[in-house]
Amino acid sequence: MLTYTIRRLLLAIPTLLFISLIIFLLVDFAPGSPMSQIPLTIPTEVRLKMIEALGANEPVYVRYLLWLKQFFWVEPLVMLDGIFGTNWSEGMQRIVSWQSRSPVMDIIWQRLPQTLTVVGSAYVVGVLIALPIGIYSAYRQYSWFDQVGTFFAMIGFSVPTFFTGVVLILVFSVNLGWFPSIYDTSLRVRDWDTFLLQVKQMAMPVAVLALYNAAQISRYMRSSMLENLGQDYVRTARAKGMPERVVVLKHVLRNSLIPVVTVIALGIPSIFGGAIITEQVFKVNGLGALLINAIQGSDLPMVQTLTFIFAVLIVLFNLIADILYGLLDPRIRYD
Amino acid sequence: MADGAAPVLDVRGLKTVFRTRGGEVHAVNSVSFHLNPGELLGVVGESGSGKSVTMMSLIGLLPSPPADVRAGSVMLGGRDLLKISAEELREVRGAKVGFVFQDPMTSLNPVFTVGDQIMEPLIRHMGMTKTQAKQRAAELLALVGIPDAAARLKSYPHQFSGGMRQRVMIAIALACDPDVLIADEPTTALDVTIQAQILELVKELRTKLGMAIVWITHDLGVIAGIADRVMVMYGGQVVEQAPVKELFSNPQHPYTRALLKTIPSLTGAREDRLQVIEGQPPILIGAPSACPFRARCVHAFARCEAENPERRAIDGRAVGQGHDVACHWSAGGGDV
Amino acid sequence: ERGSDGNVKILYSQAVSIMNAYLSGGTKDIEVGSLVLEPLAGYDSKGEIFPRLAAEIPTLANGGVSADQTSITWKLQPGILWADGTPFTSADVVFSYEYCTHPEGGCAQGAKYEGIASVEALDDLTVKVTFTGPKPNPYTAFVGATSPIIQKAQFEACIGAAAPTCTEANFAPIGTGPFRVTDFKVNDTVELEANPNYRHADKPKFATVSVKGGGDAAGAARAVMETGEFDYAWNTQINPELQAQMNAGGKGKFVSGFGTLVERIEMNMTDPSPSLPEGERSTTKHPHPILSDIRVRKALSMAIDRGLLVEVGYGEAGRVTCNLVPAPEAWASDNTDCVNQDMEGAKALLDEAGWTVGANGIREKDGVPLKLLYQTSVNPVRQDFQALVKSWWNELGVDVELKAVDAGVFFGGDPGSPDTFQKFYADVEMYANNFDGTDPEAYLSNYLCDKAPRPETQWQGENVNRFCDPAYDELVRTFAASTDPTERQGIAKKLNDMLTKDSYTIVPLVHRGRLSAHSNSLGGVDLNVWDTELWNVEDWHRVQ
Amino acid sequence: MTDTSVIEKPRNQWADVWAQFKTHKGAVIGLAVFIGLVFFVSLGPFIWTKDPTYINPNAAEMIKTRNKPPSWEFPLGTDQLGRDMLARMMKGGQVSIAVGMVAMSISILLGTLVGVMAGYFKRLDGPLMRLTDLFLALPLLPLLLVMVMLFRDPLARAMGPEGGTFLLIVFAIGVTSWMQAARIVRGEVLALKEREFVLAARSIGTPPRRMILRHILPNVVSPIMVSATLGIASAIITESALSFLGLGFPPDFPTWGRLLFDGVDYIQQYPERVMWPGIAISLTVLSVNYIGDGLRDALDPRIRGR
């Protein structure tokens, strides 16, 4: 297991380098310029000067190598400095956003909490809703519960979040006034009241995203359960006189969760990708908003770094999913 | 065996149908049998003859729908298992009746340790604590002949060979000292040498624990080796029933006869061609009104088409007690 | 009393990425930055200049501007303190100039300091700006929120190439304005509190300000007008129906103001045909086969019903205009020839030009169909405009193909992209533009022949329709030399007319206003379109 | 066993498939709805001949026809420019359904190709799965921007602006959404490869190409079917997001996704504006899902026999 893990990690390095190169070139090649958001009143010469000051004129390979160095050497050093209070990274140039001129990593760290709270908890809520629905749908296959579940899952897939988001806002913020329509990122949970506020402002974005996630995961759960319910060991468990609860929730569930857990793990990187549209609708300003902002503003260092981190997460969680599979299923052995 | 003793298990007129799109499949049709204390009843019959369905109907293991246990009674310990509630039935399963299934590879849950799976019924039915159950589980494993039992409790099923897994299944079935052990083709998936091990084990356990056993198989050789009494099933019905020696020496039903002829012998004279039973097993859709074997029977005559034969004793004892057969021809209707 | 009104919440549908106007140029950054950093003078809501950090406005009359208009001397208000308690001096002013004009600094407001020979501190409270020549409008440097004064002590180490690395300073500059930053989250929120050293003891009324960014205009308007979560929302440009509905909600008000922003259609004077070799496409080498004829251009303009456009797209926040320079009044031409749609006249004009109606209702001439590609950026109102204009032009017998390009690409100016507005690989395109302050000189100079984007200039340049008229160039030179205000205004109107009603290279559609929203409980809002919208934030207060 | 007198005519497999399909109630309803939708969008314009992009050039008239509620003249009402919603729904449906189907086909094709290759050829497995990782990690927007920049004009020249855009969009969506299908198919193929009938085919000397076509592919239809169903929905939605970013069809060209997106602005005043496209998209997705369910069963001879 350990050697397998290490081996996969080592193999991931060339893969990631290649991915980083592709991402870098692709993002670089895309049309658009960091000056697009500046009003047209600013004359051309000034624009050109600004671009020059950003270093955007350097040849692409120079920027790529610089970026590699910054990403793999400078930023880790900065992080170490942050932890141990050392100053190894002093004087080194970090990856700087073209839009805000501040280190990209700092912004990402700043954004991470709200993304994790909103998108993360939406994922958790989605999973928590999806599992029981999937389990029960499978256990009572073709019952009305199952049919209704299927129906809603399909609706969940087919209705875009920009629509559900706006509907929720209209109903719950405008008409009922229960929840705020705008997410306050500077809210600090200190006491019960602020906690309530936090819950309130999370309610709608979480609901929108959770609906979508739940729709998907409940389908996986259902089919996995169906598969396992037909297995011989279920009959064995029943023959032992185990109550249905134990049969389904212990024996079948444990087996069914193996593939589902890996599906869930594979979905985790998407949390870090944020939820572009939902974040925009509720103004959560998480990583998704950061990315879309950066893309629209052609903030290349930001886009490159974000997407590369995303790629790292994908590769990493692929690996984690595989390892999880091995851990959960005693039959699988990696060596 | 002890004819006078009250049977531990008494099944009468059991009927099980499956509702399918093509119609109702009458998988078990008026099956009656009993099981005396300490007796080993062998059940033979070809694939699809209803052996497994019969046994699973007894303790409500069939999924419903599509299965529907229509009629009959299953008396065990003075209660009719078909009448009691689902909860009560669960108390019977595993505690009073142990079940061993055919495929040891898939019948154990792959993600729980062998120990966990043996301990489960102990905790549920015997009210043991975890530590007690663990100790008992180790004893059981040792009982079924797995060396270093205590340590192997922590193993997962896939770490065991097929034979060992079947031993584990037996250990589970035996865990709560059941009155009846139902073994559904427990050695079919195993190699001959392993099968021999298991058969030895069961013989030994029988003498040690003295429980009654139903042993399903389609290998007449196995039956010959261990059974006291044999029941032959065909097309969802019991077609012949007799003490083992009687059945082999004096088979009555044409199916039983044919069956005995199809197996090549290991020791006897080698025949040039094997005997075959031509034709296909019956499709059990619709309530049976004729003898299920008539299409393949070399002795079939008009009555077989018209009427489903009743079981009938041929040695003067009551049906089920001695040798009985369900056939018009052997009753003397045909070639006499 | 300072801080008595608690917290005010402001919503910007574009989030703030930096507080230092010199490094961004984005309107949202400049405006929010103006809560902290101030210039020497600003414009009020009527477009009139008034002193902020300066003691008074230097003029020819008071001698602050030299008679030959080559220098201006600013007197600073005495006793002003930075938020950190240190005194504000002329050194800071000089430093701000140096900061922005450093060649490696990439200052976004470089244009503000153009034509300056030197800036020197005569004493602690006097700054003299010397120009390279006579400057009719000397109020560029240090005037308006786009050229604020930054603190020398804070930014000294951040000059030139180091400018972007001073994250701390760029996010939380020390200023003289009514508020100071307490927390800054890039592209998200800015938290500010009242500046204890603000020069007016009783201001600002609010103790804290929260500026939230992100989302869309409709959501922003809703947060003020319907849910009441925010007190002020910037640039809530939404469709008129929705405006009306939200107004009815009664929680807040829309406020609008008209600056110089004009939505217009630009006619491509050069041939954008893709069959031309790359490098010659949309260059002056090949005049446009259809649009070179002024009659076609005029007909296209005549077919448009601008009143309807305003009604559909902007409602209260738009006016019909035929001018490129619609304001200030003194500078705006009285040209109204385009106000009424004249479909028949347009048709006649096209007939006259030889474009006759062909088989399927599309006009053609010498077998060439009258077909135009009409591009703009992605924006719901613009897409509605496209559809409407298309329907009129279709009526005229013109075949129109529409195209909408992502704003980031359209305005990005990336020479590699075929879709930038400067490259103009289309026949007509629509966008809006305006000018800073009140003097249109630089704006009108954009249409000089040599400002046409072309391969040699990496497709940069403001003269996107490649208008080229030697008479216009000549007049622009006169304009630059002229110092008399009335004469200048006359020339500006002439130039405006040359571009619009005389040539129809630019077809103005709508004079667009700013539309912002504030809650009923927020008092003191006075929408300013000549400077930052938050220009008088220190006077904002809570009304009960 | 020996009566060879009556030789059954070769049965038409598709008749069997249809017979089984018919027994699946949901699938039949789904098919009816889907066919209804297809008729609605394809034949509808011949009956309801209003031009979906027609705006009354007469301003006074046009003002009067703006934002109309449903009426006999405009059965689904009009939009903010007085365009007939019914005509727009039909026109938009043509594009959306076509985009959904074609983009889904491309993504399924690619996904199946990669999945089968990776699963069947051990040597290709590593590289192809890394490629899948790469595509999963690729930022969609810059990718699209690059594709549009590179290919829109040449394509538009070759096929007209709408045809070119269509091709570009379906290709873009297809190319960025095949990864899930590839993973699933690969897993299936790995399992199928171990089945004895594959070995049997090998002992006959079946070359890999035919092995894949005849033995592997038919046996992976059911997972493919599932991802296909989901693919249509996401393709329709993605298309709307693309037009929103200016990467889609010309702006006056309606699609359901776009109508839905535009309608959201007017949701408070004219909620029916979002309902029409919303219902249409959901109906399409639901019906396709049920059809997929039915087809999966009908295509499986094992289920069909029952």
Next chain:
Amino acid sequence: MLDAAKSQAPLVQVRGLKMYFPIYTGLMRRHTGDVKAVDGVSFDIMPGETLGLVGESGCGKSTVGRALLRLYEITDGSVVINGTDVASLGPEDLRKARPQMQMVFQDPQASLNPRMTLADIIGEPLNEHTDWNADRKLARIYELMDAVGLNRRFANRFPHEFSGGQRQRIGIARALALNPRFIVCDEPIAALDVSIQAQVVNLLEDLQEKLGLTYLFISHDLSMVRHIADRVAVMYLGRIAELSPRDALYARPLHPYAEALLSAVPEPDPSRAQTRNRIVLQGDVPSPANPPKGCNFCTRCPKVMDLCRSVKPDLVEVEPGRMVACHLYSSDSMTAGSTGATEAKERSQQGESL
């Protein structure tokens, strides 16, 4: 048919066949060991003869069968079938050689593609190796179906619509399609019901007679092997333990493993079953990845000697026609000559024609 075999060279000649499945471990995926599924197996099969191959699960029977047909790339050794060394053929030559050697599989359900009709399945080899038109192919398919006793009406049905025995007939028809000379039957009856096993075995015998086929009949049903095979090879853990003429083996097994195996077969006669003296082997088969150092059977052998634990016995002829790999007989092995082997073969073949 049997008389002809006398003078003929063997149809199948296997020498030192080894089939190792490599195990890769560690960071660099280094080749650290092998699953020695088949570890040096040699035997001949004469034309028209049936060689039975028996042994416990996992002992390498299927692997031998598959390696013979070059479904695996073998590790070492040679497999000469009808004069060509199958083990070293190039892809195209191999394809050409395929028609003469075919296989019938254990699981009739799994070996038929569930999405192909019977006609497709039987016709597939014809598609691969002939360029006949559809009619001719159909004629051949019907012919084959007749030969294996399938009703022609079934041609358009799918495998799941058949019973196990019928499915196995389909598998046999497919194997026969190209007129092979040699068929590997890999447990063709293991998954079938007793009453149907007999049908299939009879069919195989009939076909052998009619078409002069040569079989390698893999099974663990010793009584069925006794019925069908001329000679029987008993395998244990990748090696042949004993290779003897059928009657001799069943009358008096020489290798202790063969002996145990035979005694473990249940006797379908209650009177004899009760009295039979069973040798019950203890424990399980060792892993083929890590076989014992000496004789593979030494861990379970009731007659194990010290020598067995250190030296692997070779397969040598200890009696005419009987080859055993066991140290118990090593002293005799010196005297047995090659002539004895042929003698034995004659005897066994005569014995069969009883």
